[in-house]
Amino acid sequence: MKWITRERPKIDRIACPWLIKRFVDSDAEFIYVPFDQVIPQSKELNAIPFDLPSVEYTHYGDQCTFDYIIKKHNLSDPALHTLAPIVRGADTDRHDLATQASGLWAISAGLSHNITNDHELLESGMMIYDALYTWAKHLQNEKHTQNPIENLLLDVYKKYLQDKSGKVPDWARELKEIIQDQIDTNLALNLKEISQSLNVHPSYLSREFSKYFDDLSFGDYIRKLRIERATQLLRDTDHTLAEIAYLTGFSDQSHFNRIFKKHTDQNPSEFRKKLSKSKTDTNQ
Incomplete structure (x- = not known):
């Protein structure tokens, strides 16, 4: 059976093909296309669409x-139920769900950054999830303890010494990459949780954030990026407002409308109508 989803996968759109291939349909074929082509091509190719709204x-x-695939296909393997909160935590930025979630996100983000071909990315991702499954099945009690003194010294260096050179610190560059990778899909970007993956104290990160991000707080910066992306989609695509809300990481259309109006003094539909009128006037 063919399965089709959005291009540039990171977590769920790699984890789901692995789950399907290993436990549902070993002959499954996976297709990655731009968001607006998923439904049309699913009909043309007789493929099952997954991981997008309204399917x-x-x-x-x-x-x-x-999670839905596990439930839908009655997959009872305990190792899969161990993996589920790890995948969910990484995919939704709720790293509190499983201690391994932040690591899965870091590896997945790195793979996506390094591999631009989606099918090659899937091949590498399959190995990652095979390894995770083996760990969940056989190795959960294994430990690899690091020297706590070394960790403490590294933490002190990153927090208090690394930023004294006047250059943009490593944590700021890493944070910018994390934000760019997650801004469109992660509904719950959380500075406290991100700080854990950066090995920087959340209070320090919150205090220093505005120095490197347009003099804005973390929340204001995220909203600014999402509104900029939404403006571009309103201008250049025919996506519905609900689709744009989803693509820009808002929890729902109502939330999107409220934040958009707060930033632009008009709601998205008004903005799009004005753009349309402006284009019409220009063409006359």
């Missing part, structure tokens, strides 16, 4: 598509 295989509540 069966998608997020439900706080559950991601990986």
